[in-house]
Amino acid sequence: MKEPPELHELVGGDVPDEELARLREVDGLLRRVPPPPHEVPLSLTHAVEQVSAPRLPSRRRRLGLTLAFAALVAALAFGLGRWTEDDGFEEAWSVVLESTENAPAASAVVRVGEVDEESGNMELVLEVSGLEPLESDEFYALWLADEGEWAATCGYFSVGEGETTIRMSVSYDIRDFEAWAVSTGHPNDHPPPLLRAEIDAA
Numbered sequence: 001m002k003e004p005p006e007l008h009e010l011v012g013g014d015v016p017d018e019e020l021a022r023l024r025e026v027d028g029l030l031r032r033v034p035p036p037p038h039e040v041p042l043s044l045t046h047a048v049e050q051v052s053a054p055r056l057p058s059r060r061r062r063l064g065l066t067l068a069f070a071a072l073v074a075a076l077a078f079g080l081g082r083w084t085e086d087d088g089f090e091e092a093w094s095v096v097l098e099s100t101e102n103a104p105a106a107s108a109v110v111r112v113g114e115v116d117e118e119s120g121n122m123e124l125v126l127e128v129s130g131l132e133p134l135e136s137d138e139f140y141a142l143w144l145a146d147e148g149e150w151a152a153t154c155g156y157f158s159v160g161e162g163e164t165t166i167r168m169s170v171s172y173d174i175r176d177f178e179a180w181a182v183s184t185g186h187p188n189d190h191p192p193p194l195l196r197a198e199i200d201a202a
Contacts (some may be wrong), residue, residue, distance in 0.1 A: 004022040023037075027157070038089060049085035057139070069192070081139065089111075089113055089123060089125060089167075090113055091111045091113060091125075092112050092113055092114050092115050093112050094109055094110060094111045095109070095110050095112075095113060095180065095196050095197045095199075096108075096195040096197060097109065097110065097180055097181075097182060097195035097196060098111050098133055098195065098196060098197060099194070099195055100129070100192070100193055100194055100195065100196060102192050102193070102194050103130065103131060103195065105130040106128070106129070106130035106131050106194055106195055107128070107129055107130050107183075107195070108126060108127065108128040108129070108182055108195045109126070109127045109128075110124060110125070110126055110142070110180055110197070111124065111125040111126075111127070112124055112174065113125070117173050119171075120171055121169045121170065121171050122165065122169070122170055122171070122172075122174070123168070124142075124155075124167070124168040124169070124170060125165060125167050125168075126142055126154075126155075126157070126165070126166045126167075126168065126182075127163060127164075127165050128140075128159060128163070128164050128166070128182065128195070129161045129162060129163040129164065131164075131194065132159075133158070133159055133160060133161075134158060134159075134184065138158075138184065138185075139157060139158055139184070140156065140157050140158065140159065140182060140183070140184055140194075141153055141154075141155070141156050141157075141181070141182065141183060141184070141186075141187075142154040142155055142157070142166075142168065142180065142181075142182055143180075143181055143182075143187070144172065144174070144177035144179070144180060144181075144199075145177060145179040145180075145181050145193075145196075146176070146177050146178055147178070147180060148178075148202055150181075150187040150190075151177055152170075152172055152177065154170050155167050155168035155170075156171075174199060175199070177199055178198065178199055178200075179199055180195075180196065180197045180199065181193040181194075181195065181196045182194050182195040182196075
């Protein structure tokens, strides 16, 4: 196999010493990478030979483009891993909660999972945005209403800037209730709903 050209053959003699030292480090790393397999398909070789090579940019710009491309590949690999990660949640259906006059800028979606056959519990994922962050000892609540009254709590949560995602688990039969609601405080305080959705509209 043909040996790769030496560094001075690639960059020439007009590169400053400081930059040349950095290039030598990169060159050394690249030369330690094992070569590709010998059995490259002939069809692939012909296809590559027929691709016209674009005009190369300056040496300094080539180095910058190489480093930027490496950073992009690393970021895409990390993002793909996060995107394809299986968190075990299987959505059965979802419902959009409508904001009330008490929180006109708020929005939320409740994603309902399948009922676990062993425990009978049902997992919920609440995605909410537009609510104001509360004091450290105050919380929002997702609850279920029946006949216009607070009937059961799904869970308490706090929010930050932007969208907040909260996972909860309940043992209730959702069909026993008439509406979802999000509010502040405790049911004994009778807080007004900030977001609401009818159960039968899900």
